[in-house]
Amino acid sequence: MSLLTVNKLTSSVGAEVRGVEPERLVDDDHLGAAVLEALEDNGVLVFRDLQLEPRDQVAFCGRLGSVDFSSDGHHEVAGIYPITLNTAKNSAASYLRATFDWHIDGCTPTGDECPQKATVLSAVQVAERGGETEFANAYAAYDALTDDEKQRFGSLRVVHSLEASQRRVTPDPTPEELARWRARPTHEHPLVWTHRTGRKSLVLGASADYVVGMDLDDGRALLAELLERATVADNVYRHKWSVGDTVIWDNRGVLHRAAPYDPDSPREMLRTTVLGDEPIQ
Numbered sequence: 001m002s003l004l005t006v007n008k009l010t011s012s013v014g015a016e017v018r019g020v021e022p023e024r025l026v027d028d029d030h031l032g033a034a035v036l037e038a039l040e041d042n043g044v045l046v047f048r049d050l051q052l053e054p055r056d057q058v059a060f061c062g063r064l065g066s067v068d069f070s071s072d073g074h075h076e077v078a079g080i081y082p083i084t085l086n087t088a089k090n091s092a093a094s095y096l097r098a099t100f101d102w103h104i105d106g107c108t109p110t111g112d113e114c115p116q117k118a119t120v121l122s123a124v125q126v127a128e129r130g131g132e133t134e135f136a137n138a139y140a141a142y143d144a145l146t147d148d149e150k151q152r153f154g155s156l157r158v159v160h161s162l163e164a165s166q167r168r169v170t171p172d173p174t175p176e177e178l179a180r181w182r183a184r185p186t187h188e189h190p191l192v193w194t195h196r197t198g199r200k201s202l203v204l205g206a207s208a209d210y211v212v213g214m215d216l217d218d219g220r221a222l223l224a225e226l227l228e229r230a231t232v233a234d235n236v237y238r239h240k241w242s243v244g245d246t247v248i249w250d251n252r253g254v255l256h257r258a259a260p261y262d263p264d265s266p267r268e269m270l271r272t273t274v275l276g277d278e279p280i281q
């Protein structure tokens, strides 16, 4: 019998986990594997009102893989990164506006790092209006293609760039902004990611700039169409946050975005990232 009680939240993505106390997530040797299995099956796991302490969040993530400590210095607990639009709390807040568009984290790394395996977010303070996080199943997006499309798209390659995702929120950058974005290397990924498990997903989202070898406009139109189909309401779970909620998602097989919220709102999420070990291939 599974160690976890999970109830599906939609037919496509997301499940709520019930009856787990924070201590068990940290202390139970078997729970990490059970969570990873449930994550593979459901894409997103929701723990309502878990009230997970930052240190326990990092310890729990350590059970799922290697924790990313590379952006430390923004929070007193190593491995915790605060997400807020408030520039007093986060000097990189302007970059976060790009999270309002559908994306997969880590498609444009500074080096050759793999996309993150999983991300955990806990709500410290929530916005009065907006600020929900939405998730769409990128495996289901592939599965929903016709056989002909699977055939045609199977060999396509897509160039991803930081510039592409930032331009969507800052269409008229200053020369300095543009230079900063362009300092980040672009990355070419297959449109269809064949995972080690054998499952296939579509690699789409804000960082996807153009299709290699295709007319620029035609390629962009194709990427936009596929993203639209991947994120139709039936394929999406929308999490409305309450203080104390913790949500974890499989970054490799799930697209996500935040619904806009007032930059002056107190909304603050604490993020911990589990590093990936599987390249997009």
Ligand SMILES: [Fe+2]
Pocket (backbone or CB within 6 Å): 099, 103, 104, 105, 256
């Ligand atoms: Fe993200």
